[in-house]
Amino acid sequence: MTVESPGTSRTSTSTPTKQTGTERIVLKRPCSAPTQGELTSTSVSELSGSAGMQASSSAPVSYLDAYVGSSAPQLAGEILSLLANEPVETGKVHPITDLLRRSLQKDPSVSALVIQETFNVLIGSDDGRAAGLLRGVARLPKTLLRQLGTTMATTGLASADVDLRQAALALIDSWGAEEFLKLLRTRPEPNRWLALYSARLADRINR
Amino acid sequence: MYDIPLRYLASVFVDAASLRATPDATITLLERFKHLEVLPISVEEVGIPRLAFSSSDRGITVVLLGGRFDVTLRPLKASDDKLPAHNMGDFNSFCTMAAELLLQILDYTGRRAHRLAAVQEGLISRLTADGLSTVRQRLLTLPQEVPQEDVFEWDYRFAYRLQRTFGEYDETTYNIATVLRRKMQLEEDAEHGPKELAGIQVGLDLNTLPENTQARFSSDGISAFFASAPEWHNDLQRRLEALMEVGAAHDR
Numbered sequence: 001m002t003v004e005s006p007g008t009s010r011t012s013t014s015t016p017t018k019q020t021g022t023e024r025i026v027l028k029r030p031c032s033a034p035t036q037g038e039l040t041s042t043s044v045s046e047l048s049g050s051a052g053m054q055a056s057s058s059a060p061v062s063y064l065d066a067y068v069g070s071s072a073p074q075l076a077g078e079i080l081s082l083l084a085n086e087p088v089e090t091g092k093v094h095p096i097t098d099l100l101r102r103s104l105q106k107d108p109s110v111s112a113l114v115i116q117e118t119f120n121v122l123i124g125s126d127d128g129r130a131a132g133l134l135r136g137v138a139r140l141p142k143t144l145l146r147q148l149g150t151t152m153a154t155t156g157l158a159s160a161d162v163d164l165r166q167a168a169l170a171l172i173d174s175w176g177a178e179e180f181l182k183l184l185r186t187r188p189e190p191n192r193w194l195a196l197y198s199a200r201l202a203d204r205i206n207r
Numbered sequence: 208m209y210d211i212p213l214r215y216l217a218s219v220f221v222d223a224a225s226l227r228a229t230p231d232a233t234i235t236l237l238e239r240f241k242h243l244e245v246l247p248i249s250v251e252e253v254g255i256p257r258l259a260f261s262s263s264d265r266g267i268t269v270v271l272l273g274g275r276f277d278v279t280l281r282p283l284k285a286s287d288d289k290l291p292a293h294n295m296g297d298f299n300s301f302c303t304m305a306a307e308l309l310l311q312i313l314d315y316t317g318r319r320a321h322r323l324a325a326v327q328e329g330l331i332s333r334l335t336a337d338g339l340s341t342v343r344q345r346l347l348t349l350p351q352e353v354p355q356e357d358v359f360e361w362d363y364r365f366a367y368r369l370q371r372t373f374g375e376y377d378e379t380t381y382n383i384a385t386v387l388r389r390k391m392q393l394e395e396d397a398e399h400g401p402k403e404l405a406g407i408q409v410g411l412d413l414n415t416l417p418e419n420t421q422a423r424f425s426s427d428g429i430s431a432f433f434a435s436a437p438e439w440h441n442d443l444q445r446r447l448e449a450l451m452e453v454g455a456a457h458d459r
Binding site: 112116117120121123147148150151153154155157158179180182183186187 | 228229230231233234237246247248249251256261263
């Protein structure tokens with residue numbers, strides 16, 4: 001359940017409002033694909049982190065609640081549908097890449113939020129599709145969603161699912177993500193082939 | 208006082224501007240938070256990637272910003288659609304859980320807190336029109352020319368300083384109560400559409416002063432603060448309740 005962030009709900013001529021005078025409370029259903037307003041996370045460019053000189057210590061809620069009332073449900077549905085229709089395989093073109101690119105170019109914040117939430121919902125419930133989504137993200141230029149891609153790859157590496165860990169390594173490989181160098185060298189990898197891939201990848205990034 | 212909890216928040220304020228989200232830090236914390244079944248989420252603070260975790264199953268969010276570490280609990284929709292949501296529990300349990308988490312984070316990051324805060328927000332949803340009117344009359348004096356019954360939004364807030372003792376600390380605290388009258392919609396799901404709620408939102412915020420930025424709170428001090436916070440909140444709540452006459456205004 002989320003409540004729109006303070007300042008957006010007042011009936012005020014100075015504050016842009018999406019729904020004048022109405023706060024919307026959204027109940028979040030656990031373990032489901034995201035729908036409108038159920039999103040719990042995002043990356044934001046401006047997050048005022050400190051209560052500073054004010055008496056109130058209440059944290060800003062905008063990073064949780066900023067995207068109520070967006071095109072999020074449609075995108076989430078399309079992502080899930082494309083991933084169900086056809087697995088994302090190495091060396092094969094998949095329509096998910098084009099969908100992600102278009103949506104990120106059109107509405108970067110909401111799209112990134114939907115991609116992340118969809119990925120997190122799939123983790124543990126449908127690791128195959130989560131890996132597919134990660135592979136789709138890996139095919140995008142890293143400038144388009146670098147922070148989110150890094151977070152998703154980290155989640156993938158921490159997974160017990162081999163396919164997800166492989167997809168995470170594919171993203172690190174594709175992006176030449178040097179922030180993973182330390183992790184690639186220290187993380188124990190039980191799968192022999194992936195351990196080898198991980199070590200070679202670390203060497204390549206280091207060069 | 209309220210029948211629908213909207214948010215519980217526990218915060219420690221720290222100097223952690225240099226702390227960034229990195230894959231190895233994320234995985235280390237993920238391991239520490241294993242029992243919460245959280246996953247990393249991407250949060251940026253003015254372009255700086257910060258460590259953040261969220262659990263879609265439990266409604267918990269943990270965010271490590273440059274100036275504060277927050278643990279937040281938000282309600283989830285219960286399978287039986289009943290409110291309040293099953294995951295919230297009481298504020299006391301939340302404070303216990305959040306304090307443990309925050310201490311783990313402080314230990315991992317090697318930070319010491321200079322300010323502590325405990326916040327809860329809830330919605331009094333089951334008020335009749337008369338009940339709402341009573342609360343408004345108790346809290347606000349409106350200009351005569353304003354048609355009293357047509358006032359559909361209002362804010363009420365007070366803050367006061369109070370010396371409080373917890374653990375080895377004797378600190379001045381800010382005690383803040385907020386009451387907001389809003390037109391609200393409860394959006395239960397896309398199929399049925401939003402449901403209008405005639406509610407008022409109540410917020411209670413208790414925190415140590417921001418002016419003292421000396422990193423001084425020990426683990427025991429933090430535990431003591433969050434152990435005492437629920438009773439301090441109850442006290443503030445009782446005062447607000449008496450002022451609002453919300454018991455009499457409630458239609459339950």
